[in-house]
Amino acid sequence: xxxxxxxxxxxxxxxxxxxxxxxxxxxxxxxxxxxxxxxxxxxxxxxxxxxxxxxxxxxxxxxxxxxxxxxxxxxxxxxxxxxxxxxxxxxxxxxxxxxxxxxxxxxxxxxxxxxxxxxxxxxxxxxxxxxxxxxxxxxxxxxxxxxxxxxxxxxxxxxxxxxxxxxxxxxxxxxxxxxxxxxxxxxxxxxxxxxxxxxxxxxxxxxxxxxxxxxxxxxxxxxxxxxxxxxxxxxxxxxxxxxxxxxxxxxxxxxxxxxxxxxxxxxxxxxxxxxxxxxxxxxxxxxxxxxxxxxxxxxxxxxxxxxxx
Amino acid sequence: xxxxxxxxxxxxxxxxxxxxxxxxxxxxxxxxxxxxxxxxxxxxxxxxxxxxxxxxxxxxxxxxxxxxxxxxxxxxxxxxxxxxxxxxxxxxxxxxxxxxxxxxxxxxxxxxxxxxxxxxxxxxxxxxxxxxxxxxxxxxxxxxxxxxxxxxxxxxxxxxxxxxxxxxxxxxxxxxxxxxxxxxxxxxxxxxxxxxxxxxxxxxxxxxxxxxxxxxxxxxxxxxxxxxxxxxxxxxxxxxxxxxxxxxxxxxxxxxxxxxxxxxxxxxxxxxxxxxxxxxxxxxxxxxxxxxxxxxxxxxxxxxxxxxxxxxxxxxxxxxxxxxxxxxxxxxxxxxxxxxxxxxxxxxxxx
Numbered sequence: 153x154x155x156x157x158x159x160x161x162x163x164x165x166x167x168x169x170x171x172x173x174x175x176x177x178x179x180x181x182x183x184x185x186x187x188x189x190x191x192x193x194x195x196x197x198x199x200x201x202x203x204x205x206x207x208x209x210x211x212x213x214x215x216x217x218x219x220x221x222x223x224x225x226x227x228x229x230x231x232x233x234x235x236x237x238x239x240x241x242x243x244x245x246x247x248x249x250x251x252x253x254x255x256x257x258x259x260x261x262x263x264x265x266x267x268x269x270x271x272x273x274x275x276x277x278x279x280x281x282x283x284x285x286x287x288x289x290x291x292x293x294x295x296x297x298x299x300x301x302x303x304x305x306x307x308x309x310x311x312x313x314x315x316x317x318x319x320x321x322x323x324x325x326x327x328x329x330x331x332x333x334x335x336x337x338x339x340x341x342x343x344x345x346x347x348x349x350x351x352x353x354x355x356x357x358x359x360x361x362x363x364x365x366x367x368x369x370x371x372x373x374x375x376x377x378x379x380x381x382x383x384x385x386x387x388x389x390x391x392x393x394x395x396x397x398x399x400x401x402x403x404x405x406x407x408x409x410x411x412x413x414x415x416x417x418x419x420x421x422x423x424x425x426x427x428x429x430x431x432x433x434x435x436x437x438x439x440x441x442x443x444x445x446x447x448x449x450x451x452x453x454x455x456x457x458x459x460x461x
Numbered sequence: 462x463x464x465x466x467x468x469x470x471x472x473x474x475x476x477x478x479x480x481x482x483x484x485x486x487x488x489x490x491x492x493x494x495x496x497x498x499x500x501x502x503x504x505x506x507x508x509x510x511x512x513x514x515x516x517x518x519x520x521x522x523x524x525x526x527x528x529x530x531x532x533x534x535x536x537x538x539x540x541x542x543x544x545x546x547x548x549x550x551x552x553x554x555x556x557x558x559x560x561x562x563x564x565x566x567x568x569x570x571x572x573x574x575x576x577x578x579x580x581x582x583x584x585x586x587x588x589x590x591x592x593x594x595x596x597x598x599x600x601x602x603x604x605x606x607x608x609x610x611x612x613x614x615x616x617x618x619x620x621x622x623x624x625x626x627x628x629x630x631x632x633x634x635x636x637x638x639x640x641x642x643x644x645x646x647x648x649x650x651x652x653x654x655x656x657x658x659x660x661x662x663x664x665x666x667x668x669x670x671x672x673x674x675x676x677x678x679x680x681x682x683x684x685x686x687x688x689x690x691x692x693x694x695x696x697x698x699x700x701x702x703x704x705x706x707x708x709x710x711x712x713x714x715x716x717x718x719x720x721x722x723x724x725x726x727x728x729x730x731x732x733x734x735x736x737x738x739x740x741x742x743x744x745x746x747x748x749x750x751x752x753x754x755x756x757x758x759x760x761x762x763x764x765x766x767x768x769x770x771x772x773x774x775x776x777x778x779x780x781x782x783x784x785x786x787x788x789x790x791x792x793x794x795x796x797x798x799x800x801x802x803x804x805x806x807x808x809x810x811x812x
Binding site: 355357358360361362363364365366367371375376379380382 | 539546
């Protein structure tokens with residue numbers, strides 16, 4: 153417990169007594185200051201979470217009385233083939249939403265540290281644009297790009313690869329990858345902006361030292377750029393992995409989970425359970441599992457990427 | 462070890478010329494200090510030797526081989542940077558051995574070389590630490606260790622002591638000089654601190670505005686400065702200058718004070734000149750002395766500095782004696798006529 157001498161404790165003429173910075177009376181007053189914010193947080197965040205956890209142990213259609221079913225909803229989440237496929241799709245989305253954008257962002261930064269890029273700010277703004285566009289707009293645009301009579305197939309036909317043409321979002325083999333690549337397109341600008349910001353903080357003398365030490369472009373990247381971007385990579389991964397697992401709007405606006413269940417992702421499954429099939433308890437259990445999955449993954453990422461220097 | 466020859470070197474950015482026809486010879490095993498005010502081009506020159514800056518004209522040779530188009534890693538040089546430039550995620554040992562690792566030297570040999578360098582620099586107990594866990598002085602030593610393990614032909618130092626506090630700077634100055642004596646390597650050292658230059662160099666190259674003003678042994682620059690710039694830059698406090706002319710065998714300042722001269726260079730009489738005398742070459746009292754009005758007295762223990770007015774000119778004096786004069790009072794000082802420097806007012810060159 154920290155004790156500091158007070159500045160005028162007891163007024164003039166009295167011996168100064170140490171005043172405790174933390175102690176019973178002060179702690180309660182501190183809580184009072186926190187109370188308004190805490191109340192709002194509890195009402196709009198903690199209470200829904202608690203309710204969701206509570207629903208996850210019930211069978212409820214949202215109208216009639218809920219019935220306690222214990223862990224049955226969770227058992228269903230972990231044993232249903234469809235649910236496991238859906239969570240598997242969510243994990244595949246991480247490759248497209250997080251891994252690929254981070255790798256592309258790193259590649260751009262690696263090039264940028266070796267070659268001076270003219271009009272960097274214009275380049276950066278253009279690549280960041282997908283981040284600020286409404287996802288509905290993005291989804292509609294990509295639906296058109298992927299359409300059977302869209303520009304991708306037109307291009308393939310033009311270069312003599314017309315046999316590869318297909319309805320990219322309607323094909324069981326390509327739908328998930330196609331949706332995932334939209335996520336890559338949205339997220340790599342964010343990663344790039346984060347990494348460029350981080351790379352600009354790296355001392356240029358480190359690059360010069362590496363060059364004098366005999367490092368080539370790859371060794372220089374591994375010795376200077378990559379360790380220097382550890383914090384930014386961690387932030388990018390946390391944001392994009394969360395985006396990947398929460399992904400709903402892109403799927404909703406492009407494939408609605410189809411064809412079949414090939415692009416069904418956890419958030420869409422939860423939405424369907426809660427609002428279409430009225431299986432609120434199952435949707436709540438899936439929500440809890442998804443939240444725990446996100447927390448565990450982001451926790452692992454932050455721990456692994458924690459700077460040791 | 463190797464010699465470095467710089468021939469008519471030039472560096473330009475568009476129409477701005479930062480290095481203007483510089484030629485310097487660095488002998489094998491010599492400690493050369495490039496010194497000058499900020500922006501004089503000394504760091505650019507060093508970086509051109511390292512290969513970190515392109516050369517607009519002229520030649521850099523290391524051991525007789527032209528280096529202009531040779532990439533930095535193939536020049537067999539090591540550089541110690543101002544900010545140390547240590548890889549933050551590597552330990553001290555990894556930092557020091559990184560260049561050898563890239564050269565695919567065996568682990569045992571790397572360890573042996575790192576341990577030897579660590580021993581020289583008293584870093585043996587810090588080999589497993591990361592740069593963040595070290596003090597400024599220790600980081601500086603690691604940066605030097607990284608250079609030593611490479612056993613390069615030439616060591617380059619770019620203001621390596623600028624980020625250290627005054628006490629540590631003095632200590633590291635001595636350590637670098639001792640290191641040079643121990644290794645006997647060729648070293649080129651950049652600093653803006655003339656005390657560092659005077660105390661460490663075998664040869665000083667004093668630069669200004671992209672040109673070499675004078676080069677030579679430290680005491681030559683101190684004793685026989687080639688021009689007003691060198692005279693004012695070398696020495697602390699700076700040399701006193703008085704404008705005036707030689708009349709009737711004596712120097713008369715523009716404010717009418719007569720100063721002694723040991724000898725008069727031929728053709729000096731009658732033309733505008735600058736009389737230079739170092740603060741430490743003034744004596745208190747003495748016959749033929751001049752009256753100085755005291756402005757400030759700064760006792761520094763071993764010496765006393767006096768700031769005052771000689772006629773209308775400012776004067777600084779450094780004396781071994783202790784002074785008790787008060788501001789406004791007058792003291793008599795005598796310039797040592799043997800130590801007087803005369804410069805042409807128009808060209809600034811020494812007569």
